[in-house]
Amino acid sequence: MSASVLDLKNLSVRFATPEGEVAAVSELSLSVGKGECLGIVGESGSGKSQTFLAAMGLLARNGRAVGEAIFGGINLAAADENTLNRLRGNKLAMIFQDPMTSLTPHMKVGHQLTEVLVRHRNLKFPAARDRAIAMLRRVQISEPERRFEMYPHELSGGLRQRVMIAMALMCGPELIIADEPTTALDVTVQAQILDLIRRAKEELGTAVILITHDLGVVAGMADRVGVMYAGRIVELGEVHQIFNAPQHPYTKGLLACTPRLDDATASALVTIPGQPPDLQQLPTGCAYHPRCGNVMERCRAAAPPLMSTGGGGLKACFLENFGSVQAGTVVP
Amino acid sequence: MTLPLLQVRDLKVHFQVRAGGIFFANYLPLKAVDGLSFDLAAGETLGIVGESGCGKSTLGRAILQLLPATSGSVAWLGKDLTALDRAELKAHRRHMQIVFQDPLASLDPRMTAGDIIAEPLRNYETGLSSAAIKARVREMMEQVGLLPSMVNRYPHEFSGGQCQRIGIARAMILKPKLVVCDEPVSALDVSIRAQVINLLMDFQRALNISMLFISHDLSVVRHISRRVMVLYLGKVMELADRDAIYGAPRHPYTQALISAVPIPDPEKERAKPRVLVAGDLPSPLDPPSGCVFRTRCPKATNICALTVPVLESAGVGHEVACHHWRD
Structure with missing residues (x-):
């Protein structure tokens, strides 16, 4: 067993609602190994997204995480904003389902891409620009110099998701959390995006947590699979075992x-x-x-x-x- | 020879889309559906697949006359629906129903489940007593797997899957001859999706309904359809029996689509050859010349940019629009 990148220990997520407290995730424990792709499958309301939003410190205001999410010796579930900001976009990156709402609409793609480098790597803009354009090329965006100057609404859904992936990869993260990264995309574009994530994992050794409801996507990507139901893991195992037995x-x-x-x-x-x-x-x-x-x-x-x-x-x-x-x- | 239930001939639906112009608006035609022809037999399910923007939903609405066709004809048992006036159309409408994608948005939030299911009866079977309507609604609710005790609840009190059952009950209560299903299971969870697919197939068999099943999900379409039509930017790429489409697809686009669908089996999914289609869908306002798929096609040559490929026969009941399907 390789050392783990992320360890969840008895992680619970609760939301305060007018009807009382709701437990979205209940005492969940799992770990993700270095360079591993862990697939998380479940239906809506199973807590699959909330588990990892909690680990990223991105819960909604009425949400509360209890337990531990250990990443690089730090408990993310209890960390303050400064600590989280040093890690997020740097060692820890996230790709969301809807690339339109997760990119800032009034900022050019280039500025959003270079922001992480300026912030985490202390690069000046020209150097950051070169790195960003190289990364856009790496995620197979044609005419990267022109796209760099564009706003998110000028790009198609597939291109936006590529920009999201480029952004996630900018600082060479140890772990990428991909929450339904291809659900909003057409099937031919989905195949392209999954190919990119697979290559990032293989070439850069990045661990990936792939959250999805699509069993086919998990079958092709994951090394291990966790199945969630009503806020708990009900089964966790090696991908062939989950699908065959x-x-x-x-x-x-x-x-x-x-x-x-x-x-x-x-x-x-x-x-x-x-x-x-x-x-x-x-x-x-x-x-x-x-x-x-x-x-x-x-x-x-x-x-x-x-x-x-x-x-x-x-x-x-x-x-x-x-x-x-x-x-x-x-x-x- | 018996007359097909539905004969669609050279159907075109074009929209005028405003594209720039400050003082004088500059309109461009968006060819959502561009010259589609096909027949639908009684009791047959035709799957319509394609990616977003291929015109599959527009086609469904144009057939039901919910959208005006720009040109072409939609013949219902030999009678052209596009030429009928409102009153004549209303008489035919009772035989044609639609099930929508978003189960909650397609139900009136201020009507109870019972009223929603009863509405078609009140429109078309005006002689019925209210006791008879109640009995029919009860019977329908049981058939779609809803408890008749839920009859006075409002849509927001139901889950997505239950709302879709209400939508199906509303569509089926008049025992229609044609049902257009526009992505009816796309918004549902995996475990609910199977229930709704089985329900639709049960109705289809029991009432011998002709169904147009519109979906982007090729696995679901394979399960439910007898024939399959593949659309791209408003044009038919390929039309054939289910087994021919999935077993021996001729069009490069169909081949790419099928290869892109992930199979829930790690061995098969990892072993299969990956045919990645390059790039994104072109803008439908500025479609490529010649074959609309050529900008992403691995087989494209000069002729593809110059001539629009026509549908040609590639076997019994198998049509394909490609210059290179024999290669």
């Missing part, structure tokens, strides 16, 4: 209900009954139990802790006989 009924259900391009049959899709839970009214015990085909008495009583699957992975499920795990139900 899932150990949690939810993982198995997600895989089975995804229509696949390589599947020529038109039979009814397997479905997971019901819908993801309301975080304000979480079921007792295991949050997945009302939708689970293998529910047992003890699942209603207590939430299963993360335990070893025996194959190197972790799962939060009491079921012991994995072969009989039901994927879900087929609606006739």
Whole structure:
């Protein structure tokens, strides 16, 4: 095992709302190794984004993080703004889903790109400009000198996301957190952007946390995968294991209900009954139990802790006989 | 030979878009749909795929006469809908319904679920007593998997998946012959998406509905469609049976699209050859000359810039618009 870049220990995220406190993430622990790509999969409301926004110190005002997120010996969850600002954009970078709202609309692309170098590397603007243009070329933006002078609205969605990636890579970060980086893009552009992220990981040795709802994206990119449900990791393991031999009924259900391009049959899709839970009214015990085909008495009583699957992975499920795990139900 | 339910011929929908000009506005034509022709048989599902800006939603709306066509015809059982007046059109409308992408935005926030589902009945089956309407709404809610006790709730009290079920109930209550589904599952979570796809397929089979299934998701389209039409910048690139499109695509754009879709299987996904299409979609206000795909096409040659490729037959029911599909 290589040393880890980011260690989350019992990280919880809570939001104060008029209806009371909502736990978006509950006592989550995981670590990301150097140069590793960790895929985080889950549906909306599973807490996959909030976990890592908390680690970046970017929670909304009514949000509160408890626990530890250790990066380079510093607990990000408890760090002050100055400490965070020294790390963010420098050792730690983030790529968001919507490149239009995450770029500043009234600043030229060039200024946004050079800002991190001027701030973190004390470069003068001309030197920073050369580095930025080289980086734009590296992320395969044609005519980088011309794009450098443009405003975000003058670029297409794919180009904006390339600019975001260039910005994330400017200071050679140890970790990039990519939150649904291709969800807003067309499929041909998505392939280009994933290729760029893959190359950044391979050529620069950057660790990547890839947050997505798309199992196909994770299958092609991740070394390990964490599956989240209702604010908890329900399964964590090596990518082949997750896809070929899932150990949690939810993982198995997600895989089975995804229509696949390589599947020529038109039979009814397997479905997971019901819908993801309301975080304000979480079921007792295991949050997945009302939708689970293998529910047992003890699942209603207590939430299963993360335990070893025996194959190197972790799962939060009491079921012991994995072969009989039901994927879900087929609606006739 | 039986008449197809729907015959679309050389359909064009062009918008005038203001592009600069300070004192005198300068308008440019945006050819959202540019000369599409196809037939749709009764009980058939035609998948319409393409990336954003390819005109797939405009096509769906133009067929239902929600947008005026610039030219061309949309024949419904042999009768041209574009030539009908409002009253005549209304009589046909009951057979054509639409399911929208955004489940919450497509429901009136001030109407209850029951009123929304009952509205088509009140419009078209005016003789029904209110007890009969209630019974039909109840029955419909059960069919789409909603509890009839939720009949008096408002859209914001439902989840996205439930809102989409209301939208489907509204579309299906008149037992339509044609349903246009415009990205009906794109806004839904993975586990809900499968439920809604199954629901649509069940209705399609039970009522023998013809469906236009518009989506950018090629995996979903493969699952649900019998035939598939691939659009790019308002033009048909390829039109064929599902298995031909996915098994032996002829057009370079179809090939690139299919290769770009990630497969949820690490072995297959990592082993597959990667055909990366260069660049972005060109501006639809200034489309390339000749073949609209040529600026991103790996096979493009001189002829592609000079001549617009016409749809030619590449097998039974298989049409492709490319100068180089035989290569």
